[in-house]
Amino acid sequence: MKNKKAILIFIIGVVLTLISIPYMFIKLLMFTWSTTQQWLSWVLFATVMICYVWVWRNIIHFIHFQKLLVWKKQLIYIVCILLCGGTVVSFQLYHAWEHRFETISTEVDLEEYKPFASDRIAKLDEASSLQIKAPLPVLDGATALYPIYSAFAQAIYPQDTYSPYDSKVICATTPYAYENLLNKTSDIIFVGGPSEKQKKMFSDAGEELVYTPIGKEGFVFFVNKDNPVTSLTSQQIKDIYSGKITNWKEVGGKDSEIRAFQRPEGSGSQSAMLRFMGNTPLKEPITEDVPEGMGGIISQTADYQNRENAIGYSFRFYASEMASNDKIRLLEIDGVAPTKENIQNGTYPSSSFYAITLKSNTNEKVKQILEWIVSNQGQELVEKTGYVSESFSNK
Known part of the structure; x- marks a missing residue:
């Protein structure tokens, strides 16, 4: 009877071990990919191995002596597990505390501004004077301008499902939009300079860019709502970002x-910031280490953390x-609020944005789209979206 019980415990131990090893291996791999502290992966690995050794020492001891290890030996394993596991948990809690402030990143739900699938994009009161048929030029650009060229597409492109990630109307973000334009996988990009x-x-x-100004937008600075400072001069901002x-x-x-x-370098807002700074050099940005798969770590410009x-x-x-x-x-x-009215009257600092294409692009449809964008209908959509149209700013 005792031998049967021992055999049963052994079989259960083998089955549970074989089942748990792949699961634990995947979890360890995921942890390694998600942490910037690679030494923690080894500590966690040691914790898991000690657990396996502890369990199997008890199983083998029970098979031979029909009882578990004495409590002193059990205590050694428990202390080791608590020390190793506690180290991992403590560091993770400390990391969470360090990043307890809300991080505001560039991520938005682009699906909310998709052509023919959203009530959030601007629409014309009458049918567009221009209708483009297939093959369609590829529109691409900055996240902040996606609502504008999504509205353009809805007005002049045939109704279809235009994914912001893989279609004729995509949003690759500013740095990649420029790369797509250079690689000629996009025809028109909507970006800042x-x-x-x-x-x-x-x-x-050997490529020349062709700029079509389509509007202006306020370049804004923001702080935590509990910060008592409500206004800064242009010079104070330059002094802050130069380190003075x-x-x-x-x-x-x-x-x-x-x-x-x-x-990040190459983003639309960073290019606008460089223009705002003029000849005043920017100090080194705040960076953070982030995991890059298979244990790699890269340092990148940190997203805004809403500390006080x-x-x-x-952009506004x-x-x-x-x-x-x-x-x-x-x-x-300089005492001027970042409102659309103040951008229109020129009292608040603004930055132009463009529809940019390559001079070497001879697609006639691209030319037609650019001409339509600066027409009354195109500029109407710019205004209805919430930006200041180029035609208004030139009045």
């Missing part, structure tokens, strides 16, 4: 170090409509 690096990329490839001003008390705020967040001492920047429509957040507050610049 290119960075010097992006200009050089086209120049080196480092504490909020220097601009009328609390005695707290300023955490000035930036955007933080400051960040973006994106910050206030697409990724609206009631925990941040847009700052006045």
Whole structure:
């Protein structure tokens, strides 16, 4: 009877071990991919191995002696598991505490602005004067401008399902939109002006960019809503982002170090920031280490974390409509609020955005689209979306 019981326990142990090993291996692999502290993976691996050894020591001991290990030996394994497992858990809790502030990233649900599938995009009151038939030019661009060219597509393209990720109307974001234009997988991109690096990329490839201005947008700076500072001068912002001003008390705020967040190189908002800074150099951005699969780690520009001492920047429509957040507050610049009216009258700093194509692109449909965009109907959609149209800003 005892032998049967021992055999049964052995079989159960083998089955559970064979079942759990693949599961634990996958979990360990996922943990390794998701952490920037690779030493923790080894600690977690050691914890799992100690657990297996502990269980099998008890199984083997029971088979031979019909009882489990004595409590002193059990205690050794339990202490080792608690130390190793506690180290992993403690570090994860500390990491969560360090990142307890809300992170505001560039992610928005683009499906909410998809052509022919959303009530959030602008529509004309009458049929468009231009109708484009297949084959359709590929439209691409910045996230902040997707609502505009999505509205363009809905007005002039045939009704269809246009995925923002794989269709004739995509949103690859500014850096990749420029790459797609260079690789000729996109025909027209809707973006802010290119960075010097992006200009050089086209120049080196022997390609010339053709800019069609279609509107203006306010370039805004924002802080935590509990930050008492409500307005900064242009010079104060430049001094903050060049490192000359480092504490909020220097601009009328609390005695707290300023955490000035930036955007990734090549993004539309970062290029706009460089233009805002002019000849004043930007200080090094705040970075964070992120996992890059198979144990790799890369350092990248950190997303804005809504700490009380933080400051960040973006475009007005994106910050206030697409990724609206009631925990941040847009700052006045030189005493002027970032409203559409103030952008229209020129009292608030604005940045132009364009429909850009290659001079070498001879597609007649591209020319027709560009001409329609600057027509009354195209500019009407720009205004209805919430931006300042180029025709209005030229009045």
